[in-house]
Amino acid sequence: xxxxxxxxxxxxxxxxxxxxxxxxxxxxxxxxxxxxxxxxxxxxxxxxxxxxxxxxxxxxxxxxxxxxxxxxxxxxxxxxxxxxxxxxxxxxxxxxxxxxxxxxxxxxxxxxxxxxxxxxxxxxxxxxxxxxxxxxxxxxxxxxxxxxxxxxxxxxxxxxxxxxxxxxxxxxxxxxxxxxxxxxxxxxxxxxxxxxxxxxxxxxxxxxxxxxxxxxxxxxxxxxxxxxxxxxxxxxxxxxxxxxxxxxxxxxxxxxxxxxxxxxxxxxxxxxxxxxxx
Amino acid sequence: xxxxxxxxxxxxxxxxxxxxxxxxxxxxxxxxxxxxxxxxxxxxxxxxxxxxxxxxxxxxxxxxxxxxxxxxxxxxxxxxxxxxxxxxxxxxxxxxxxxxxxxxxxxxxxxxxxxxxxxxxxx
Numbered sequence: 001x002x003x004x005x006x007x008x009x010x011x012x013x014x015x016x017x018x019x020x021x022x023x024x025x026x027x028x029x030x031x032x033x034x035x036x037x038x039x040x041x042x043x044x045x046x047x048x049x050x051x052x053x054x055x056x057x058x059x060x061x062x063x064x065x066x067x068x069x070x071x072x073x074x075x076x077x078x079x080x081x082x083x084x085x086x087x088x089x090x091x092x093x094x095x096x097x098x099x100x101x102x103x104x105x106x107x108x109x110x111x112x113x114x115x116x117x118x119x120x121x122x123x124x125x126x127x128x129x130x131x132x133x134x135x136x137x138x139x140x141x142x143x144x145x146x147x148x149x150x151x152x153x154x155x156x157x158x159x160x161x162x163x164x165x166x167x168x169x170x171x172x173x174x175x176x177x178x179x180x181x182x183x184x185x186x187x188x189x190x191x192x193x194x195x196x197x198x199x200x201x202x203x204x205x206x207x208x209x210x211x212x213x214x215x216x217x218x219x220x221x222x223x224x225x226x227x228x229x230x231x232x233x234x235x236x237x238x239x240x241x242x243x244x245x246x247x248x249x250x251x252x253x254x255x256x257x258x259x260x261x262x263x264x265x266x267x268x269x270x271x272x273x274x275x276x277x278x
Numbered sequence: 279x280x281x282x283x284x285x286x287x288x289x290x291x292x293x294x295x296x297x298x299x300x301x302x303x304x305x306x307x308x309x310x311x312x313x314x315x316x317x318x319x320x321x322x323x324x325x326x327x328x329x330x331x332x333x334x335x336x337x338x339x340x341x342x343x344x345x346x347x348x349x350x351x352x353x354x355x356x357x358x359x360x361x362x363x364x365x366x367x368x369x370x371x372x373x374x375x376x377x378x379x380x381x382x383x384x385x386x387x388x389x390x391x392x393x394x395x396x397x398x399x400x401x
Binding site (some may be wrong): 080081091 | 326330334
């Protein structure tokens with residue numbers, strides 16, 4: 001079962017929930033898709049790390065073959081090519097790797113070149129196999145890295161996908177193969193706005209979903225109210241606790257340190273498994 | 279030499295458009311004859327890389343210099359490769375900027391921004 005953990009903004013507790021959920025399972029794969037700032041490894045501290053570069057295919061000009069017909073320039077929807085003073089210019093960082101320019105070039109002046117945009121790291125942390133996506137600084141899109149991570153997810157067993165924040169392309173790619181989407185919500189009005197955004201996204205994908213309420217206080221919880229209004233199942237509640245905050249700030253995993261949290265996340269996993277089977 | 283300026287509407291009395299890549303029109307002004315025309319900016323609707331396409335359009339227009347409020351790094355690369363000089367526009371109309379250019383009071387643009395639109399990244 002592939003469980004995607006997501007939220008509309010950063011700092012709601014996606015990594016807390018993902019890491020602890022993976023550790024609460026007998027065995028699991030944890031995939032960190034927050035490729036711009038992967039931080040699951042700070043908690044899981046994976047061993048035997050193996051790094052595989054992730055590349056995208058971009059055009060490379062073969063000297064002296066270009067006839068200056070500009071078909072590639074006119075074709076490129078993203079304007080990754082220009083032709084001035086008898087010289088073709090390529091902007092690889094703007095290229096979306098569609099390959100159209102290479103197909104169209106009548107002079108076969110454009111060859112394929114692999115451009116590294118980041119890497120995927122595999123490792124092991126106790127019962128949890130880890131996959132970490134890392135996008136190089138300055139790169140525009142982490143989608144190719146998410147795709148590489150998704151290919152590594154097993155068909156069988158529990159996989160927890162720690163999604164990037166928000167509801168953009170990179171999140172869509174992260175939830176594409178999910179069997180269940182677990183939305184992490186915090187008890188603020190801002191949090192509710194962001195919860196609504198991912199809720200809409202997950203519904204567009206027709207994925208079964210549930211919410212885990214994080215940072216719960218005794219006071220009224222606007223995220224809970226949103227769930228009740230929209231008929232969204234609340235699968236777990238994580239208290240706003242100093243103990244949990246301390247464990248987290250020290251890079252420790254609550255489930256591995258504390259029986260109470262072990263039970264909390266095992267129950268959450270059970271609830272998710274039950275819901276996903278419906 | 280011809281001068282090219284991003285403008286909001288098809289008149290030299292229009293103010294210089296603050297956007298380079300997504301300006302609706304470019305005013306192409308012939309400094310020798312005073313003749314001018316307005317080129318619709320086909321880059322304005324681009325998903326991304328509008329600056330590059332606009333710079334390509336300028337290079338194709340035969341202009342020798344551009345007067346603009348700002349310009350992105352990628353567009354500047356294309357303009358430089360095409361040997362087109364880039365000048366910083368001042369407040370006022372395209373016509374006023376042409377006059378200032380002729381008097382030599384416009385400064386060369388030296389700061390190129392990294393792009394507001396991320397070159398069409400999938401966001």
